[in-house]
Structures are given as structure tokens and as C-alpha cells.
Amino acid sequence: MDSTEKVRVRLDGLDEEMNRALNERIEYFEANHEVNVINSGEGWVPRLSAGDYLFAGVINLAITIWLIVALI
Amino acid sequence: MKSDSINKDVYFNALPSNKHERLYGTFDFLAIQITFGIAAWFFLVGSLTGLTVKAGDAIPIVIFGNCVPLFLIAPLAVIFARYGTEQWAGSAAVLGHKFKDLWLIMYITSSFGWIAYAAFLFGQSAIKFVKYFGGPEWLTQEVPGAIFFAFIATFIGAYLAYRGPDTLKWFTRACAIFLLLVLSYFIYAILAKYGITEIYAMEPAEPMESLAWSRASAIEWNVGLGLSWAFWYGQWTRLAKTEKAAFHGCLWGWGLLAGTAGIFSAFTALVLKVYDPSEWIIALGSPVIALVGLVLFAVANIGSISCLVYPMSITFRNRYPKVSWKKTVMICSLGALVLENPKVFESYGIYLAYIALLTGAYSGIMVADYFLINKGKWSWSLREIYNRDGAYHYWKGFNPAALIATLLSAGFYIWTLEPLSWTSPNGLFPYITAGIPSFLVGFVSYAVLMKVWVMKRMTAPLEKVATATGAPSPVLNSVVNK
Numbered sequence: 001m002d003s004t005e006k007v008r009v010r011l012d013g014l015d016e017e018m019n020r021a022l023n024e025r026i027e028y029f030e031a032n033h034e035v036n037v038i039n040s041g042e043g044w045v046p047r048l049s050a051g052d053y054l055f056a057g058v059i060n061l062a063i064t065i066w067l068i069v070a071l072i
Numbered sequence: 073m074k075s076d077s078i079n080k081d082v083y084f085n086a087l088p089s090n091k092h093e094r095l096y097g098t099f100d101f102l103a104i105q106i107t108f109g110i111a112a113w114f115f116l117v118g119s120l121t122g123l124t125v126k127a128g129d130a131i132p133i134v135i136f137g138n139c140v141p142l143f144l145i146a147p148l149a150v151i152f153a154r155y156g157t158e159q160w161a162g163s164a165a166v167l168g169h170k171f172k173d174l175w176l177i178m179y180i181t182s183s184f185g186w187i188a189y190a191a192f193l194f195g196q197s198a199i200k201f202v203k204y205f206g207g208p209e210w211l212t213q214e215v216p217g218a219i220f221f222a223f224i225a226t227f228i229g230a231y232l233a234y235r236g237p238d239t240l241k242w243f244t245r246a247c248a249i250f251l252l253l254v255l256s257y258f259i260y261a262i263l264a265k266y267g268i269t270e271i272y273a274m275e276p277a278e279p280m281e282s283l284a285w286s287r288a289s290a291i292e293w294n295v296g297l298g299l300s301w302a303f304w305y306g307q308w309t310r311l312a313k314t315e316k317a318a319f320h321g322c323l324w325g326w327g328l329l330a331g332t333a334g335i336f337s338a339f340t341a342l343v344l345k346v347y348d349p350s351e352w353i354i355a356l357g358s359p360v361i362a363l364v365g366l367v368l369f370a371v372a373n374i375g376s377i378s379c380l381v382y383p384m385s386i387t388f389r390n391r392y393p394k395v396s397w398k399k400t401v402m403i404c405s406l407g408a409l410v411l412e413n414p415k416v417f418e419s420y421g422i423y424l425a426y427i428a429l430l431t432g433a434y435s436g437i438m439v440a441d442y443f444l445i446n447k448g449k450w451s452w453s454l455r456e457i458y459n460r461d462g463a464y465h466y467w468k469g470f471n472p473a474a475l476i477a478t479l480l481s482a483g484f485y486i487w488t489l490e491p492l493s494w495t496s497p498n499g500l501f502p503y504i505t506a507g508i509p510s511f512l513v514g515f516v517s518y519a520v521l522m523k524v525w526v527m528k529r530m531t532a533p534l535e536k537v538a539t540a541t542g543a544p545s546p547v548l549n550s551v552v553n554k
Contacts, residue, residue: 009458011086013393018086022458025087029156029454035541037451038534043154044091048315056323060143067136070129071287 077236082389085307088156088454094313101312101321102329109330110251111376112190115349116420117297118337121290123278123347127271129287130338137294138331139323144511145302145435146323147442152306153318155452159306160387165452165533166441169460170469175434176391179303180384180404182430185423187226188411190376192218194225195412196350197370204363214414222412225370229377230405233385234398240378247375250368254353257365259336261356266343277345288502289421292489294334295507296424301326302435307383347418381405425491428507433481436514437474444519445527449538456533463533466526473521481514 009026010019029044036042084093096104117137121130152162160179164172195218203212211217232239262271280286305322312318340352353365384404389395395403416423446452456462466472487498489506496502500509532538 007455007459007462009455011393011458014086018083021083022087025090026455026458028090029088030537034451034454034534034537037154038448038538038541040447044089044156045094045153045312046314046316047154048150048319052316052319056143056146056319060140063132063136063139067132067291070132 077238081237081386082393085158085386085390086393089310090156093311095311096308096317096321097313098317098320101308101317102325104308105322105325106248106329108248108379109326110248110255110333111379112193112349112373113186113297113300114330114333115193115255115337116189116347117293117424118334118339119341119347119349120293120421121334122276122338122341123345124276124280124286125290126276127274127339127342130290130342131335133287133290134294134331134334134338135328137291137296138298138334139327141295141298141508141511142301142323142327144508145299145305145431145439146319147439148302148305148435149309149312149318149322150315151438151442151446151452153309153312153315155454155457156310157306157454157457158310158387158390159303160391162306162452162457163438164460164464165446165457166438166471167474168466168469168471169464171466171471171474173391173469176387178430180388181407182427183303183380183384183404184408184411185416185427186380187229187377187405187408188222188416189420189423190373190380191222191225191229191408192412192414192417193348193350194370194373195219195222196348196417197353197366197373198224200350200354201363201366201370204359218414219412223409225374225377226405226408226412229374230381230401232374232378233381233405234401237382240382244375244379247372247379250372250375254365254369254372255333255336257361258340258352258356262336262339262343265356271339271343274342276342282502284502288505289494292428292501292505292507293421293424295505296428296431297334298327299431299435299507299511300424300427302431302438304383307387377405422491422494425485425489425494425506429482429485429491429510432485432507432510433478433514436481436511437477437518439511440477440515440519441522445522449532449534450527451534453533463531466530471526473518473526476521477514477518480517481510484513485510 009023011022014022033043041047118134121134125133152159155162160172160176163175167175196214198221199212199214199217202208202217211220232243276286280289301322309318309322312321337349340356341347344352344355346352346355350366350369353369354362357365381401381404385397385400388404389397389400392400453463456464464471485506488504488509489496489501
């Protein structure tokens with residue numbers, strides 16, 4: 001199964017209007033964002049940068065070292 | 073019940089949220105996650121820590137336990153911001169549709185514990201309040217008084233959730249302020265009365281058989297709370313304006329900032345040598361302050377219950393839309409009643425260990441998928457996430473790699489730390505803890521099984537899209553990005 005076949009999604013319990021809205025939303029994502037995501041680009045919103053991971057990683061590394069030093 | 077508001081929320085959560093529906097920037101997230109995070113669970117984990125280790129150990133343990141696990145599972149914040157799906161809808165891409173349903177049930181049932189702890193703290197506050205005013209004897213005792221009041225708190229909390237977001241919004245905001253007031257009073261009273269030097273010199277009231285066991289246990293409890301957030305990301309971060317806001321808001325809001333509540337709770341438990349935070353209010357304040365504090369604390373715990381039941385109910389209703397709203401709220405709350413008793417209340421450490429077992433396995437798998445699988449043609453397909461008969465059906469609705477990784481991770485946890493007896497069958501605990509290593513077991517085993525087995529036997533969900541657009545392979549892509 002792949003998304004280029006454009007299988008219409010239908011969720012049990014959702015009314016017609018909701019199912020139609022869901023399919024429209026999926027089609028919009030596929031048309032505007034899916035290829036970006038495949039190529040490591042944005043989804044619906046701007047993507048996280050490696051710098052954010054680095055910043056958080058450095059702080060959490062410092063916390064880990066602090067714990068080790070405190071418990072030695 | 074404001075059915076329009078609830079239907080709007082169910083409708084809103086059923087669809088992947090697009091760019092224009094995003095509500096929260098980084099600072100919005102920080103504020104929301106601090107108020108959602110600071111609740112009974114932080115007071116109790118701080119209390120356990122303060123009863124077990126000295127202040128010099130407690131501070132780094134609380135900070136580590138509530139920050140580093142959140143850093144490890146932070147990609148969960150990012151992925152649901154990227155695709156806009158509700159957490160348990162999106163998890164189908166990794167777990168398979170039926171296994172995801174099983175995890176959804178585990179999420180609901182395991183969350184009964186959080187409700188029960190908040191409810192029993194309400195009960196503990198209420199019996200002290202009744203005692204002060206000379207109420208009936210049976211209402212002033214833990215059994216049956218606190219249980220009776222805990223049941224009432226659960227029903228009120230569930231009713232507020234049933235009323236929907238219009239009622240909840242203002243009540244939960246007020247409750248967050250109540251808890252911050254109580255916490256601020258603890259901080260003031262403890263520091264003014266004892267001072268930091270005296271607190272640092274105090275010995276814990278209930279250390280374990282050795283210092284290593286005390287420290288490792290305290291780390292494990294805090295890691296359990298840190299990992300527990302793994303079940304609560306997508307409900308919030310699908311509304312993030314950027315992935316950056318989702319990442320930093322949850323990481324620092326639930327971690328470093330809300331964790332502060334745990335530090336001061338640990339100090340208070342260390343000084344007063346009592347586990348129950350409602351006892352602290354009595355011990356630290358004048359009668360008037362104690363009464364006001366008890367009322368604020370009790371009401372705030374009802375707010376915590378509503379804050380849990382409502383998102384659980386929305387999530388459940390999204391998956392099972394035919395179930396009425398009333399039944400949904402009952403399903404997502406009444407199971408907590410069986411846990412509202414002194415035995416469970418005093419076993420918070422065991423509960424946190426089971427939470428770490430579950431969330432460590434789940435998040436290890438999800439994070440491995442984010443870093444190592446979800447690239448190129450193996451990126452998530454939004455269509456397949458909602459198509460129960462499509463690519464994410466895997467094997468009879470179960471991704472075998474996720475299933476095996478779950479068993480390995482959970483098995484490793486119990487082999488390292490058996491929560492009920494608090495013993496270590498393999499002898500590795502207390503030299504290592506159990507939560508973070510189990511996360512790593514889930515991470516590695518899922519990645520290996522996917523790479524060497526599942527990915528070789530199934531067609532990538534976005535195979536044709538990638539081929540049609542000439543998207544490079546994940547390996548080439550990562551080289552290009554560097």
C-alpha cells in the first residue's frame with residue numbers, strides 16, 4: 001500500500017463531514033508537505049535545528065556530570 | 073455539558089492540525105507545561121526523595137531524574153508537531169494499528185494511578201479539615217474517611233471533565249495558582265524556619281539498606297516521573313507553532329522548571345520526616361494558614377484530576393467515536409477508584425517504577441523510529457496513519473519489531489528491578505538504574521529488528537512518492553545534509 005494510490009480514508013464512527021474534512025486535510029499535507037518531509041524538510045511547521053538538540057544536550061550532559069560528581 | 077465545545081474538541085483532535093490551527097509558541101508552552109506539571113505527583117516524588125536521601129543528593133537527583141529522561145524522549149514532542157496528529161493516532165505508524173490500540177488502553181489504565189494519587193491527597197486534606205472542625209469520627213480517619221473523600225474528588229474531577237473545556241479552562245488555571253501558592257508557602261516556611269545549612273545537615277527519615285540503594289531508588293522514582301510524560305506529548309505539541317516551541321516548551325517546562333517543586337518537596341519531607349504533603353501544611357502553618365492551605369491543596373488536586381481525565385477522554389473518544397461522552401468520561405476515570413486506598417498511596421515508588429517500565433519501552437521505540445527509521449521513503453505517511461487496512465497494518469495490526477522490543481525492554485526492566493519486591497533479580501540495580509537502561513534496550517532492539525527484518529520484508533509507506541519525486545535515499549540524504 002502506498003499513498004500515491006490515494007485510498008480514501010474512512011474512520012468508523014466519524015460522520016460524513018468529519019471524514020471529508022480528514023481526507024481534505026491529508027490531501028493538503030500530501031500536496032504541500034509530504035515531499036518536504038521525505039527530504040528532511042518541514043512538515044506543517046518549521047523544523048527543529050540541530051543547534052536545539054546541541055543546546056539541550058550540553059545542558060543535560062552538565063546535569064548528568066553534576067549528578068555523578070555529587071554522588072561520588 | 074457544553075456538547076458544542078466537546079464536539080469541537082473531538083473534531084479538532086480527530087484531524088491532523090494544520091499550520092493555521094497552531095496555538096502555542098515556546099513561552100506559551102512553558103507556561104502551560106509548568107501549570108500542568110506541578111501537581112500531586114511532583115509533591116509526592118519530592119517527598120519520597122527527601123525521605124530517602126540527604127539534601128545534597130536530593131537536588132541533583134530530582135533535577136537529573138526530571139530533566140535527562142525528558143531530553144531522551146524529547147523527539148516525541150517534535151514528531152507530533154511535525155505531523156499534527158494526536159499522539160495515539162500517530163503512534164500507529166510505529167506500533168501498528170492494533171498494537172497502538174493496546175498501548176492506548178495501557179495509557180488509559182496506567183493513568184488511573186495519577187488520578188488516584190491526586191484524589192487520595194484530596195482525601196488526606198479533607199479528613200484533616202473535618203477533624204479540625206470536630207466532624208464525625210469516621211470522616212477523620214484514613215479508612216474510610218480519606219477513601220470516601222477521594223471518591224468524591226474523583227467524581228467531581230470527572231464531572232468537571234464531563235462539562236468540557238469551557239468549565240475546565242478557568243478551574244484548572246485557578247488550581248495551578250492554588251498549587252503555586254501552597255508550594256511558595258512551603259518554600260518560605262522551610263527556608264525561614266530552618267535555613268539551607270540546617271536542611272543540608274539533616275538525615276533522611278527512611279533510608280534504604282545501603283546508600284547505593286537509597287540513591288538508585290531515588291533516581292529511579294524521579295526518572296519514572298520524567299519518563300511518564302512520554303504518554304502526554306502529542307495531545308499538546310500537535311498545537312505547536314514550530315517544532316522548536318514543542319521541543320523546548322516541554323523539555324524545560326515539565327523538566328527543569330516544574331522539577332523545582334520536587335526539590336522543595338524533598339526539603340520539606342527531609343525536615344518534617346513525613347510522606348504525606350497534607351501533613352506538611354498542618355505542621356508548618358498556624359491553624360488559619362493550615363486550613364486555607366488544606367482547602368487550596370484539596371481543590372487543586374481536583375483540578376489535577378480534571379486535567380488528566382479530559383485529555384484521556386478526548387483521546388479515547390477519538391479512537392472510539394461511537395461511545396457516548398458520558399460513558400467515555402466514566403471509562404477514563406472510574407477505574408481510579410480501586411486504587412484510592414492507603415496501601416496504593418504509600419506505594420507511590422512502586423507505581424512510578426511501573427510507569428517507567430511502560431513509558432521507557434514505548435518512548436525507546438518511538439525515539440528509535442524518529443532518529444533511525446523515519447527518513448526518506450520510510451517517513452510517516454499521514455494517509456496510512458488513518459487507514460487501518462494500509463501499510464501500518466504490519467502483521468495483523470502489530471509491528472512485530474515494536475512488539476518484540478516492548479517485551480525485551482519491559483523484560484529487562486523487571487530483570488533489573490522487580491518493582492513489587494523492590495529487588496534486583498540480575499543484581500545490576502543499584503549499580504545501574506532500570507528506567508533509562510530499559511529505554512535504551514527498547515531503542516536498540518526496535519532499530520535492529522526494523523533494519524534487519526521488518527524493513528526488508530515490507531514496502532516503504534512512501535516508496536512511490538519517493539520514487540516519483542526522486543527523493544534521495546535516507547543514507548545519501550543524511551550525507552547531503554551534513
